[in-house]
Structures are given as C-alpha cells and as structure tokens.
Amino acid sequence: MDPAAPPRPPQIPRLPVRLPVEIIEQIIHYLLPQVSQLVAPAQACRVWYTVCIPLIWRRFAPLMSGKLQYLPPLQHLLRAEYDTMRNMVINVAQRGSSLNPILNFSSNFLLIQEVDLSASARSNPSPDAQISDNLLTFLVNCTKLRRLEVAGCANVKGSAFGLILSVLPSLTRLSIANCDRIRTLADELSQCGAPLAIVNMSGLHDLTDVNESVREVFLQCSRTLEVLVLDWSELPGKGEVYLRDRGADSHLSEDAFISLDDLPPMEHLRELSLSRCTLIGDNVLRHLLPHRGNLETLRLDYCLQTTPFTLTLFLTGCPHLRILDLSDTPSATDAVVSTVATACPHLQWLALRGTLGAVTDASLQSLAAHSTDLRALSLNMNVHVTWLALVHLARACARLEALALVGCVQMIDTPVGELFVEFAQGYDVHCMQFHGRVEIARVANLDV
C-alpha cells in the first residue's frame, strides 16, 4: 500500500464479504435438503463454488454412474435432482468461456453421461458468452458420454466434433440443430466412430457441404441409426431464401442419399424427418425404399418434388408407421391417403394441412374404415372436406383426441355444433383446435 495515501474517508467502499470455509460449509448444509437451493450460491463466487460442487456431485454420483436403473423406486426421487443437475450444468455454462464451465467438472468427467448445453443458447443471447469449440474439445475425456446436445449454440463452428466423434465410444445421441456457424461438417463426420443412433441436424442453414455430411452419417452410422432429423423448419421461409441465394448445391438433395443404395437395410431406422427440404423428391424416396421397413415417424411436409405414385409405393412398405406428416405436399391425394389407411394400421397422428383440395371426403372415409387407431388429425385449409365425412370419421375413430379444422370452408353453414356435441359425449374427444371458426368456437364453449 502507498504509505502517503490519506486516511480512508468514512464511506469506504464495501469490501467483499469473506467467510471461513467451515462456516460456508455449514451454511450450505442447512440449504442441502433441496439440491436446487445450491445452484445459485454455487455460482455466486469461486469459494462458494468449490464448497458446493462436491456436495452436489455426491448427490448425483450414483445417478450419473448408471446405477439408477437398478433402483427403480429411487428414480422419481432423483428425477427432480437430476433436472437440477442439468440446470446446474447449463447455468454454469451461461457464464461462458470466461469460466470454462466444463473444466469445472473435469474431476467427474468419467461419470458424465449426458451433456445438454442447448438451453444456454436460449437463455444467453450474447454469442461471446456461449459455448465454443474449445470447450467442447474437453468433452473427449467423458468416456461414458451418451448424449450431447449443443442445439442453438451460435459459437460452435464444428471443428471439435471430429475429435469428439472419433474418441467417444458410447455417444449415441447428438444434436447440433441450429448451430448457425457450422460451415463444414463432412470431414468431422467421416471420422465418426461413435455408434450414433439419434442425430439432429436440422436448421444448419449455413452448412456448405450438407449433402456430404448427411452421406457420412449414413455411411458411418447405418448400423445404429434410429432417428435422423434434417428439418429445415426452424426458420419458416428461410429455406427457400437460402436456396435461391446460394444455389441448389448447398441444399439437401438427392446427392446425400445416393450412397444408401450400397448399404444394407437400416433395420433400426424408426424416425425420419425431412420437413421443408424442398428438393427432396421421388429419387430420394427410391433410395430410401430398402430402409423404410421399421419407420414409425415420417415427416415429408413441404417436400415439393414428390409424386403420388412414388409416395404410394414408399408408404405401402411402412407397416409400423404411427406419425405421418404430408402437409403442404402436392402429392398428398386421396389415393395416397387411402394407401396410408390400408398399409399403416397403427397410424395415430396424421397431418394433411394445405393440400390444395387434393384431399376430399374419400380420404376421410378410407381413414374411418381402416385407421381406427387415429388420435390426431390436422385438416387445415382443406376446402373440399365436409362435416358429414368428418362425423363419420369421428364415430369410427374412438380414440380421436385432436382435430384441426382451420379454413375448412365447407363446414360453415352446417349444424356442426349439435353433431360435435353428440359425438363428444359418446366418444372420447378431449381437445379440439377450432381456430378462426365462429360456429365451431361456440360449440367448443359447450364443455366439449
């Protein structure tokens, strides 16, 4: 200190409060019954953090080491704490690169099985403070890691994934959706040694080698792949804009799927989501034909290049299909819907929005005849659908829970109200989305 400094004025700036570690430990113990209470103090300052973290980890260690499955009664008890742990990871991550949040768990890397950093992006809009590739690189030490989600992290550029995917032996779930800064990914994915089962690559609008990347996913993980999500739907309308600006080369197209011809059938593939991939057409569906056998979920909305013939051919071989989205697809016609009704007996969720009049009462009749397991049906903007067929369908499908009928103009001047009341009592209709329809809204008020 400067010896010549004048004596302190009475209003000295308040010093940080420092407590002995033993005292902090006692305070923490009084907060302990709910681990969630520790999350905020742990992040207040470094001393508190060092005291809190071992206590928190002691609670989670049995959970993270996978012993939970042998202790089913504990599962519900620990569920809340597990959520807390996730919040903990995420909240710490919000402090971003300045703290190296992942490093703080370095002593417990062997225990970590799931890392979800997607919420940090949502709650922390500043890109500088978000997770970067350097931080992700440290995850190579988490040899038990099974799930990695970095959806929406704007600072992730993809360079770390090469190392992560080649080193981690048990990584099965990977989500890199909406990581806007990823430019290339094919090289990283080509090194993949992890048995990826669930891959979410939707919304990678700036990816220049999207076709090569998807091809690598198929080549490296065809034996284990269960779910592949390639939606372009997170930013409505952006897909077309990008397509126009950057040419078709950088858009998901047939090139990505050519390699499927040489691969053995993907037996585990149960979900395929290709929403708003506007270049997906008949060729792609043909490449997928051998792999469709166990599909349970298929989303093809806004796939403009498909034709009814190929779609029919494709859907006849999907006996396990439960969820199908054919909205805004010009090829969704009555013939296709009746094929679906007969070929997919377990269909539970069907979206046929905006088919520009191609779907008529004939579709509903075939659904009523065969798809009695239907739970939800979306018929928005289908101008030819009438109430008579709808009531017929509702009577046939006893489990119908949700109906969307926005813009079905045929139903304006009909006594829909009384009919709906009738089958709402007789059948199990819980929730009906009647937006924008005065007549039906009045019915919805009658405790439907």
Next chain:
Amino acid sequence: MFHRANLRNNSKNGRSQVGQNRNSKKKPVAKLTLITEDNESFTVCKKVAEMSMFFKNMLQDTEGIPAPFIVPNVSGYDLKKIIEYCSYHCLDTDCPNDNDSLRSRRDRKIGHWDETFVRNIINKDGDPVIDNLVGLTKAAYFLDIPGLIWLMTKSIANTIDPKPIAEIREIFNVPVPSEREEEILQR
C-alpha cells in the same frame, strides 16, 4: 458501562451464573476482563466466558493468572453481542454443540429469544444486513462458540435461501468476475 447493566439485567432474571453465585455467597464469582481490538473492556463471569471454547482452553492453560485477556480479531460491538448471547445461554443444557449431527443441527428450529437477538443485529443502523451477521459469525468462529455459530449460519442460510445469483452476489458484495481475471487464473 453497558455490559454491566446487561449482566445485571440477566442476573435479575435468574438466568445468569452471576446472580446465583451472588446469592449463594459461598464462593466469590470468578470474573475476568476482556479487552477487544478496539480497546473496549468487558468484565464477565467465568461461566459465561466458558461458553467459548477459546476462552475455556485459555482459562485452563492460564489458571490463576488474573491478567485481562486481550481478544484480537473481535470488535467491541461483536463482543457485546456475544456476551449477551452467552449470558442468556450459559445455563442451557441443549445448546447446539460440535457433537450434534448435521441433520439434527439442520432440523433444529431457531428459538424465540434467538430470533429477536438476530433481528436486533439485522436492524442495526448503518451497515448492510449481512455485514453485521458476518462480523458476528467470524467473531463466534474465532472464539469457537458452537451455539452462536449455529445460529448465525442458520440465519445467513435463511437470508440467502430463495435468492437468485445476482442478489447473492450483491449480499456478499462479490464482484462479477471479469474475463481477463479468469483467463489469467486459467493460465
């Protein structure tokens, strides 16, 4: 001479060893003088002082020496509050002590007198709330008074319990760490 008044009040209630020993007249009350770091002196009876493990050990080591004890690290205000607490609790048999399990300490409820005691500390004018609690906690920690440490830590825990990070930082006046600082530390 506020401390004397304080002790006298306690003796009227019959709670203090001082009063009992005065009435018995068999044995002179062992007293001892404490001088704080800001040169305030207090006279307390031995029983009250022995609530503190620090004094208890010191009295065992220096038996028979009537010299005043100099108490470093403790201010006059804190020592006054400590004596107030010890005078009230010196005859209690169920004070929290180091042998209690964490669970029993955690589940123990703060008594009525203790609550008033803490409220008086918090309502002291001038300083931020936590500074008074923390000053007393540190003094209690230094003098090793398990009951008072329990009361203070419990009160601090109650203060910060439902609060978000920013407020906890404000309470403890922790600066938000700058990135450069963290980088240097990491290196």
